[in-house]
Amino acid sequence: MRKKIVRNEAEWRQQLTxxxxxxxxxxxxxxPFSGNYRVSDEHGIYHCVCCNAPLFENEHKFDAGCGWPSFDRPLGEHHVEERQDGSLGMQRTEVVCAHCEAHLGHVFPDGPPDTTGLRYCINSVAIDFHAGE
Incomplete structure (x- = not known):
């Protein structure tokens, strides 16, 4: 497992858009529908834009029709963390990068029933695709 990455606000602001x-x-x-990533057959891995940690495989991506990249599972159990999120007056499960705690999106129990049944709904600006990995 990777060591946690900690930076101050100024460092994050300098690195990120x-x-x-x-x-x-x-x-x-x-x-919704503003991101760069559409479903494709290209092999590769999505990494965290903050720390470059690998997070999701393209082969587990699917079109949920929700307007954000959706995956049925993370790359592995230690790549993301799930936290309870009571913001906006509703209960959801937030997904963060396990290495730098970047907010990635949320996970919902309405994914493909023939795989995990989960939908990791991820902001495209939080991930970076590395083709061929």
Whole structure:
């Protein structure tokens, strides 16, 4: 398991775009259907934009029609952490990078029933695709 990455606010702001900072460090959400990642057959891995940790495999991505990249599972059990999120007057499960605690999105129990049944709904500005990995 990787060592936790800790940076101060100024360091994160210098490294990230304003939108990446708002989403990953301030627990924001990008508008639906605004992201870069569409479902494709290309082999590769999505990494955290904050710390470059590998998070999700492209082969586990699916089109949920929700407007955000959706995966049925993370790369492994130690790549993301799940936390209870009571913001916005509802109970949800937040997904964060296990290495730098970047907010990635949320996980919901309405994913493909033929796989895990989970939908990891991830902000595209929080991930970076590395083809061929």
């Amino acid at each position: 304003p939108e990446q900072y708002r989403v990953t460090r301030e627990r924001g959400t990008e508008p």
